[in-house]
Amino acid sequence: MRHKGQGRLGWLFASPYLLYAVIFFAIPLVWSIFLSFTNWNLIAPTFNFEGFSNYIKALKSAGVHAAFFVTFKFLIVFVPMVVVSSMIVAFVVHALPKFKGLFLVGFFLPYLASGVVSSLIVKGILSYNSPVNIFLRHRFGLDIDWLGTPFSALVVVSVMIAWKFTGYYALILTSGLESINQDVYEAAKIDGANAWQRFWKITLPLLYPALYTVLILSVGVTFGIFTEVYQLTGGGPSNATNTWQMEIFKQAFTNLQAGYASAIAIIASVVTFISIYIIRRLMEWWGKRNGWD
Amino acid sequence: MKKFLSLIVALVLVSAALAGCSTGNGGSGKEASKKGVTTITFWAAPNPTQQAYWKEMADQFTKEHPNIKIKVSPMKESPTSEASIQAAIAGHNAPTMSENINRSFAAELAQSKAIVPLDQLSGWDDVVKARKMDNTIKGWTFSDGHQYVAPLYSNAMLFAWRIDILKKLGYNEPPKTYSEMLDVAKKLKAKYPEKYIWAKADLVDPTAWKRWFDFFMLYHAASNGNNFISGNKWVADDQAGVKVLKLMADLQKQHALLTKKAKDPFETGVGIFTDLGPWTFTMWKDKYPEMQLNKTFVLSTPPVPDDLKSDHAYTFADTKGLVIYAQATKAQQKAALQFMKWVFSHPENDLKLMEKTSLLPARDDLSTNEQFTSYFDKHPELKPYAAEIPYAIPAIDNPKYNDIQTQIGQQAFNPVVQGKIDPKKGWEAMKKAIEGELK
Numbered sequence: 058m059r060h061k062g063q064g065r066l067g068w069l070f071a072s073p074y075l076l077y078a079v080i081f082f083a084i085p086l087v088w089s090i091f092l093s094f095t096n097w098n099l100i101a102p103t104f105n106f107e108g109f110s111n112y113i114k115a116l117k118s119a120g121v122h123a124a125f126f127v128t129f130k131f132l133i134v135f136v137p138m139v140v141v142s143s144m145i146v147a148f149v150v151h152a153l154p155k156f157k158g159l160f161l162v163g164f165f166l167p168y169l170a171s172g173v174v175s176s177l178i179v180k181g182i183l184s185y186n187s188p189v190n191i192f193l194r195h196r197f198g199l200d201i202d203w204l205g206t207p208f209s210a211l212v213v214v215s216v217m218i219a220w221k222f223t224g225y226y227a228l229i230l231t232s233g234l235e236s237i238n239q240d241v242y243e244a245a246k247i248d249g250a251n252a253w254q255r256f257w258k259i260t261l262p263l264l265y266p267a268l269y270t271v272l273i274l275s276v277g278v279t280f281g282i283f284t285e286v287y288q289l290t291g292g293g294p295s296n297a298t299n300t301w302q303m304e305i306f307k308q309a310f311t312n313l314q315a316g317y318a319s320a321i322a323i324i325a326s327v328v329t330f331i332s333i334y335i336i337r338r339l340m341e342w343w344g345k346r347n348g349w350d
Numbered sequence: 351m352k353k354f355l356s357l358i359v360a361l362v363l364v365s366a367a368l369a370g371c372s373t374g375n376g377g378s379g380k381e382a383s384k385k386g387v388t389t390i391t392f393w394a395a396p397n398p399t400q401q402a403y404w405k406e407m408a409d410q411f412t413k414e415h416p417n418i419k420i421k422v423s424p425m426k427e428s429p430t431s432e433a434s435i436q437a438a439i440a441g442h443n444a445p446t447m448s449e450n451i452n453r454s455f456a457a458e459l460a461q462s463k464a465i466v467p468l469d470q471l472s473g474w475d476d477v478v479k480a481r482k483m484d485n486t487i488k489g490w491t492f493s494d495g496h497q498y499v500a501p502l503y504s505n506a507m508l509f510a511w512r513i514d515i516l517k518k519l520g521y522n523e524p525p526k527t528y529s530e531m532l533d534v535a536k537k538l539k540a541k542y543p544e545k546y547i548w549a550k551a552d553l554v555d556p557t558a559w560k561r562w563f564d565f566f567m568l569y570h571a572a573s574n575g576n577n578f579i580s581g582n583k584w585v586a587d588d589q590a591g592v593k594v595l596k597l598m599a600d601l602q603k604q605h606a607l608l609t610k611k612a613k614d615p616f617e618t619g620v621g622i623f624t625d626l627g628p629w630t631f632t633m634w635k636d637k638y639p640e641m642q643l644n645k646t647f648v649l650s651t652p653p654v655p656d657d658l659k660s661d662h663a664y665t666f667a668d669t670k671g672l673v674i675y676a677q678a679t680k681a682q683q684k685a686a687l688q689f690m691k692w693v694f695s696h697p698e699n700d701l702k703l704m705e706k707t708s709l710l711p712a713r714d715d716l717s718t719n720e721q722f723t724s725y726f727d728k729h730p731e732l733k734p735y736a737a738e739i740p741y742a743i744p745a746i747d748n749p750k751y752n753d754i755q756t757q758i759g760q761q762a763f764n765p766v767v768q769g770k771i772d773p774k775k776g777w778e779a780m781k782k783a784i785e786g787e788l789k
Contacts, residue, residue, distance in 0.1 A: 099436050099439065
């Protein structure tokens with residue numbers, strides 16, 4: 058009896074989250090799957106079941122193709138960028154003798170900044186007639202179309218998001234660095250290991266749990282990029298920054314094609330799930346090689 | 351178990367109570383007629399000036415008609431005003447009526463039977479007559495012959511030229527034809543290599559609505575007001591369309607188009623030509639007081655091909671209006687039309703609309719009615735817009751307008767501006783793609 062009562066208590070404590078999950082995850086998911094098989098625009102009184110036609114249309118669409126490849130391009134550019142920058146910040150803060158917390162809070166602030174506001178600032182800085190560009194044109198003859206060429210637009214958006222997340226990830230990595238026992242470094246020094254060897258053979262493997270978290274989080278961010286792209290490039294030029302979220306937004310809220318947008322959302326979820334699963338397995342394989350089971 | 355069930359019941363009750371606390375600004379069908387009073391809900395455009403205007407109108411109307419109560423609330427802007435209307439209809443929470451509806455979106459709502467044909471409501475003809483919009487309304491008739499939108503305002507889009515810079519180039523007035531425009535481009539680049547005729551990043555952006563403010567302005571002028579799509583048929587003037595694209599290609603060849611993002615390029619003189627709506631002047635008053643009509647800028651109708659024989663150039667009308675939703679009860683629909691008739695029957699209400707919002711009422715007599723003379727004397731920059739209203743063509747009335755206008759950008763206008771495709775080939779590719787969409 059006592060055991061049964063404890064079970065109920067467990068359900069009771071879990072019920073707020075369960076309720077939240079049912080309302081905000083399960084019901085919308087089922088609803089999206091339902092919509093994805095219809096041609097409903099949510100306005101018309103009637104609709105037809107279209108089978109897989111929305112999925113077929115999505116798989117043939119240039120916008121969806123772009124979203125698929127652009128996400129992986131962001132993955133290649135953004136993830137190494139944010140991991141390296143957050144590691145640098147973490148190492149610098151870790152090495153500070155005092156005020157570590159203060160510096161970490163400082164680096165964390167961009168994470169709290171509104172994506173819309175920071176995008177507008179960047180837009181102003183990179184505009185054709187901004188002081189930066191006028192200086193580059195007149196001093197060096199450089200006339201750069203920052204947001205109008207595919208590669209630079211991708212890099213600008215990546216840098217913006219990396220700037221936003223660096224402080225947050227640095228916080229995680231700093232706590233990882235703090236947890237490494239200094240005796241290990243002392244022993245390695247006695248054995249003659251130089252700084253480079255200590256980094257590769259001690260720091261990086263022992264930082265694995267924090268690094269694992271940062272990598273999975275940053276990969277997740279890549280699949281959810283929206284605000285910066287929406288504000289800065291609108292997915293252009295020529296779909297070069299068209300992410301999954303951007304494509305879903307366009308189809309759902311501009312073209313008002315709820316069924317089609319739902320199909321794209323389901324495809325995006327599957328791609329995201331598979332990608333994160335593969336990256337997780339790769340990270341776990343690397344962890345096992347370094348003694349993390 | 352009993353305790354557990356009690357807890358679940360309590361949770362449900364709390365949720366229901368919280369739901370009851372919702373402000374619920376919509377829900378026309380749910381508003382019942384109580385004690386002879388009909389309550390209607392009105393969604394105003396998501397900007398403070400238009401909300402203030404409609405609140406004032408509703409208050410005045412209710413004083414004269416105590417049997418009709420009007421609840422005015424702003425239309426949600428996030429993620430888009432169209433999507434918020436879509437969500438409201440889907441949730442059976444649509445208002446009785448709303449403003450801010452363009453002809454293209456109305457076509458989608460009409461096809462889905464979400465709005466009522468106004469011409470089938472008793473008293474619609476009186477509304478048209480009372481507001482003197484017999485001519486204006488013709489352009490708003492949908493391909494099924496019905497009238498779904500009561501046009502509120504019509505901003506006949508004009509182009510502005512930096513006359514101060516044109517004068518430095520030796521011109522005292524803006525160019526009217528394509529060859530005159532190309533001549534200006536040549537002289538501009540020779541004297542000011544860092545300036546452009548048209549500096550606008552949107553020229554290479556395929557977003558559907560952006561074509562209203564470049565392609566359609568030029569196309570309506572070049573085609574002498576010829577339609578582009580009628581119902582589900584391609585009726586565009588191919589020759590005129592190719593000429594528009596060729597103008598853009600020629601300007602691109604002369605390096606006279608800037609498609610990089612620039613901050614206020616016209617105001618800062620980076621570009622000397624731009625599409626300009628009357629709403630801009632309020633912003634200029636605060637931010638760019640140096641922008642003065644006939645001193646720094648002049649307004650003109652769109653440039654036309656050299657061989658076009660016409661007294662007056664047509665243009666695109668950025669125009670929006672009022673609709674009545676099908677979810678409303680018959681009594682609410684009747685009350686909504688009564689409110690619409692009251693607003694439109696008094697020219698002083700249109701005067702207030704201009705004073706509060708700088709939007710130009712969609713009426714035939716705007717530039718001739720003496721009641722508006724003093725307003726235009728105070729705002730001479732708006733006079734050319736009022737005069738252009740009879741020559742301004744609203745957006746296409748096809749539910750697939752988003753796809754159609756995206757194709758105009760992707761297949762033709764954007765690549766031509768970038769110098770990636772020949773104008774004729776671009777036009778043909780666009781035509782083929784749009785005909786595919788229309789099937």
